[in-house]
Amino acid sequence: xxxxxxxxxxxxxxxxxxxxxxxxxxxxxxxxxxxxxxxxxxxxxxxxxxxxxxxxxxxxxxxxxxxxxxxxxxxxxxxxxxxxxxxxxxxxxxxxxxxxxxxxxxxxxxxxxxxxxxxxxxxxxxxxxxxxxxxxxxxxxxxxxxxxxxxxxxxxxxxxxxxxxxxxxxxxxxxxxxxxxxxxxxxxxxxxxxxxxxxxxxxxxxxxxxxxxxxxxxxxxxxxxxxxxxxxxxxxxxxxxxxxxxxxxxxxxxxxxxxxxxxxxxxxxxxxxxxxxxxxxxxxxxxxxxxxxxxxxxxxxxxxxxxxxx
Amino acid sequence: xxxxxxxxxxxxxxxxxxxxxxxxxxxxxxxxxxxxxxxxxxxxxxxxxxxxxxxxxxxxxxxxxxxxxxxxxxxxxxxxxxxxxxxxxxxxxxxxxxxxxxxxxxxxxxxxxxxxxxxxxxxxxxxxxxxxxxxxxxxxxxxxxxxxxxxxxxxxxxxxxxxxxxxxxxxxxxxxxxxxxxxxxxxxxxxxxxxxxxxxxxxxxxxxxxxxxxxxxxxxxxxxxxxxxxxxxxxxxxxxxxxxxxxxxxxxxxxxxxxxxxxxxxxxxxxxxxxxxxxxxxxxxxxxxxxxxxxxxxxxxxxxxxxxxxxxxxxxxxxxxxxxxxxxxxxxxxxxxxxxxxxxxxxxxxxxxxxxxxxxxxxxxxxxxxxxxxxxxxxxxxxxxxxxxxxxxxxxxxxxxxxxxxxxxxxxxxxxxxxxxxxxxxxxxxxxxxxxxxxxxxxxxxxxxxxxxxxxxxxxxxxxxxxxxxxxxxxxxxxxxxxxxxxxxxxxxxxxxxxxxxxxxxxxxxxxxxxxxxxxxxxxxx
Numbered sequence: 001x002x003x004x005x006x007x008x009x010x011x012x013x014x015x016x017x018x019x020x021x022x023x024x025x026x027x028x029x030x031x032x033x034x035x036x037x038x039x040x041x042x043x044x045x046x047x048x049x050x051x052x053x054x055x056x057x058x059x060x061x062x063x064x065x066x067x068x069x070x071x072x073x074x075x076x077x078x079x080x081x082x083x084x085x086x087x088x089x090x091x092x093x094x095x096x097x098x099x100x101x102x103x104x105x106x107x108x109x110x111x112x113x114x115x116x117x118x119x120x121x122x123x124x125x126x127x128x129x130x131x132x133x134x135x136x137x138x139x140x141x142x143x144x145x146x147x148x149x150x151x152x153x154x155x156x157x158x159x160x161x162x163x164x165x166x167x168x169x170x171x172x173x174x175x176x177x178x179x180x181x182x183x184x185x186x187x188x189x190x191x192x193x194x195x196x197x198x199x200x201x202x203x204x205x206x207x208x209x210x211x212x213x214x215x216x217x218x219x220x221x222x223x224x225x226x227x228x229x230x231x232x233x234x235x236x237x238x239x240x241x242x243x244x245x246x247x248x249x250x251x252x253x254x255x256x257x258x259x260x261x262x263x264x265x266x267x268x269x270x271x272x273x274x275x276x277x278x279x280x281x282x283x284x285x286x287x288x289x290x291x292x293x294x295x296x297x298x299x300x301x302x303x304x305x306x307x308x309x310x
Numbered sequence: 311x312x313x314x315x316x317x318x319x320x321x322x323x324x325x326x327x328x329x330x331x332x333x334x335x336x337x338x339x340x341x342x343x344x345x346x347x348x349x350x351x352x353x354x355x356x357x358x359x360x361x362x363x364x365x366x367x368x369x370x371x372x373x374x375x376x377x378x379x380x381x382x383x384x385x386x387x388x389x390x391x392x393x394x395x396x397x398x399x400x401x402x403x404x405x406x407x408x409x410x411x412x413x414x415x416x417x418x419x420x421x422x423x424x425x426x427x428x429x430x431x432x433x434x435x436x437x438x439x440x441x442x443x444x445x446x447x448x449x450x451x452x453x454x455x456x457x458x459x460x461x462x463x464x465x466x467x468x469x470x471x472x473x474x475x476x477x478x479x480x481x482x483x484x485x486x487x488x489x490x491x492x493x494x495x496x497x498x499x500x501x502x503x504x505x506x507x508x509x510x511x512x513x514x515x516x517x518x519x520x521x522x523x524x525x526x527x528x529x530x531x532x533x534x535x536x537x538x539x540x541x542x543x544x545x546x547x548x549x550x551x552x553x554x555x556x557x558x559x560x561x562x563x564x565x566x567x568x569x570x571x572x573x574x575x576x577x578x579x580x581x582x583x584x585x586x587x588x589x590x591x592x593x594x595x596x597x598x599x600x601x602x603x604x605x606x607x608x609x610x611x612x613x614x615x616x617x618x619x620x621x622x623x624x625x626x627x628x629x630x631x632x633x634x635x636x637x638x639x640x641x642x643x644x645x646x647x648x649x650x651x652x653x654x655x656x657x658x659x660x661x662x663x664x665x666x667x668x669x670x671x672x673x674x675x676x677x678x679x680x681x682x683x684x685x686x687x688x689x690x691x692x693x694x695x696x697x698x699x700x701x702x703x704x705x706x707x708x709x710x711x712x713x714x715x716x717x718x719x720x721x722x723x724x725x726x727x728x729x730x731x732x733x734x735x736x737x738x739x740x741x742x743x744x745x746x747x748x749x750x751x752x753x754x755x756x757x758x759x760x761x762x763x764x765x766x767x768x769x770x771x772x773x774x775x776x777x778x779x780x781x782x783x784x785x786x787x788x789x790x791x792x793x794x795x796x797x798x799x800x801x802x803x804x805x806x807x808x809x810x811x812x813x814x815x816x817x818x819x820x821x822x823x824x825x826x827x828x829x830x831x832x833x834x835x836x
Contacts (some may be wrong), residue, residue: 161455163448170445173434180432181446181494182417203792300436 009253010137017249018148019203023153023227024234024241026199031231033192036303038094039077040200041224042101047071047204049105052215057118065205072201073194075101080193084116084186087305102220119209120144137170142210152238168192172299175306180278185306222275229278233285236298251277312788344675345408347372347533352733353402355388358737360767362388364557370502375524375534377548379578381628381792385557389447390504394426395419398468425500427491429507435480442479444491466491470526485516503527504535515796521547539628541832542573553577576828587775587799592619595658598653598706598756601640606646607634609810616786623789623801626831631810639788640672640758652756666698671754673745675761681745689715689729692748739770746777757781760790775800794827806830
């Protein structure tokens with residue numbers, strides 16, 4: 001492989017990893033607050049459509065992005081309602097959310113299949129993009145990729161350096177302790193779910209506005225599930241989420257290149273590659289988590305609804 | 311102190327009251343001009359028809375450590391839950407710094423300066439000490455971990471509570487975790503700190519450190535309430551002692567007035583007769599339990615025996631080896647040293663070939679957790695210990711089990727009378743009557759009953775006592791109780807335990823010995 005090809009592959013990995021990164025970060029925020037959201041796949045599908053339609057109708061990529069984020073927030077609001085108000089099972093509600101989101105996106109999107117939209121174009125960052133190797137890999141992308149550079153830092157800062165993040169983590173670890181400290185764990189959890197939904201929505205918006213620039217059914221393509229798995233791989237840490245997203249983005253980009261290069265490996269086998277990697281990564285991270293029990297484990301009250309008192 | 315300020319407590323003269331003004335302290339009056347930090351007047355709380363707290367009046371003074379002493383189920387926790395804003399009293403008033411309060415939630419109690427250290431810590435294990443202490447009190451949107459550690463470290467130093475503010479709580483010992491809980495209250499500037507059985511989870515060394523911290527906090531003007539049933543530690547740390555028994559304050563005095571743990575034990579267990587019960591004689595039969603020189607697991611050279619037709623009561627302050635003895639007799643723990651024979655067989659033989667019927671029945675103290683499954687119907691709960699009686703290989707005769715359950719429910723007047731009801735839907739008394747009926751259905755020859763009437767109302771207590779007395783015809787009963795009047799009414803003989811030893815074993819008719827029970831419970835043989 002020539003150096004140019006390798007650089008192009010890495011650049012493609014960054015791009016393919018960005019939507020997964022947003023979704024993973026969103027799920028981390030939600031799970032840190034104690035709410036497991038298995039509806040990421042549905043959230044991505046619906047927000048990708050919302051972003052596409054708004055951008056298509058208004059011509060503004062930024063409005064489209066906002067619509068994507070809000071669609072994610074709205075859909076996760078449903079999850080919050082089911083789990084927090086009606087005390088529904090988080091797993092069941094999440095699975096329903098996936099079916100609902102994917103189905104609704106497909107249904108509403110039928111008239112638009114194959115239509116294109118402007119979306120976000122590529123902007124080379126002055127100076128930085130001229131750095132050899134790193135420039136083409138990191139700094140010749142669309143705006144959303146750059147946003148993806150900031151997002152993990154922002155999420156880390158929110159969780160670890162603000163009182164809101166501290167309360168949010170307490171709500172996910174031990175809601176009773178948060179309540180005893182005078183906080184409202186239900187509200188903190190709702191914030192986590194909604195903010196997480198917004199981030200997932202940005203990931204969905206990326207797919208239609210920056211990745212394909214057109215609407216097609218099945219755009220989410222299992223990325224939501226990969227994000228759910230990556231949260232575990234990342235030990236609920238934004239920094240490790242970046243590594244995971246790049247890894248998966250890389251495999252996705254790699255198998256595309258391989259298909260394009262006309263190899264005689266069956267394409268369905270290549271398409272399977274990222275998901276096979278998901279399984280392998282989960283096995284390894286489970287083993288590692290067992291080794292270093294404690295500090296890296298899941299939030300203690302993850303998936304456990306807060307029962308009303310009395 | 312001013313003699314003329316003497317007024318009687320609303321409950322009449324407290325147990326052991328002396329005509330000097332010192333007895334007033336805390337009962338209903340403050341010390342001289344000092345305003346009580348918290349003052350309770352006639353506080354009453356009922357759960358169903360169980361009177362958990364009955365007209366309690368108490369003053370909690372700044373700069374003093376008040377011990378609230380009582381057996382399990384005496385109403386200590388209910389009283390403190392009302393102070394912490396978790397329950398509302400049915401009657402009576404609570405004043406904080408002279409103003410009447412009516413807490414709607416724990417948050418309001420915290421805001422009023424009342425802080426509680428529960429037995430089960432309210433800590434986030436995955437966070438640091440500093441994060442736990444400052445949770446909800448960060449004082450700004452952005453956090454500065456170094457500054458947080460400095461604040462918490464400074465606080466810890468001021469009150470002599472050594473701790474690493476950067477450590478993860480999950481890595482700390484129980485004693486250190488308790489310090490984190492205390493720091494939380496200190497940071498909130500709580501004026502009243504309530505400790506619910508704080509030494510239960512501590513090593514003796516950690517307990518010493520806690521007492522030092524309590525004294526340091528009280529020296530800085532905090533009002534401290536210390537709930538316990540351990541006599542020595544109450545005497546060593548408290549300024550004032552209030553005794554709670556069956557929901558009432560049965561006496562309040564200065565710690566310096568109490569001359570020995572024995573005196574305290576006597577005051578704590580009391581001799582009040584709750585109800586009289588007819589007790590016909592049953593002639594003693596064969597030996598059902600014979601324990602010789604049992605040691606290990608906190609027991610030291612325990613010897614006792616029990617015959618059919620007899621009730622042997624084990625009395626003592628909770629935590630003096632009763633639990634370990636029961637666990638050995640019921641087959642949970644293997645005897646380490648010494649001999650235990652049950653129904654004429656050695657311990658190993660008995661538990662190796664144990665049948666469900668005609669042998670051993672256990673009525674554990676934890677009737678809602680150990681004796682029954684809370685989400686199971688009464689029929690399923692019956693099957694928990696009797697399933698062998700309804701089984702044909704892998705198949706259960708549910709029809710017959712339901713019929714039997716219905717019979718038990720009817721005969722023992724368990725309400726509600728539906729056998730489909732789940733265990734948690736029954737009140738404590740009804741659940742206990744059901745458990746007793748179930749265990750007696752097994753026609754046991756040895757019955758182990760632990761605190762069988764704890765927290766029950768009078769009618770349920772009477773029903774339980776009646777069944778235990780009846781069962782003497784076919785069985786020997788080992789009754790473990792913290793309630794001396796229960797022991798003296800039911801038992802033929804009494805064994806007093808202290809620190810894993812049997813301090814004395816004598817018939818209840820031996821009045822001279824019975825008078826000494828208080829001393830024996832405190833470990834004094836003279």
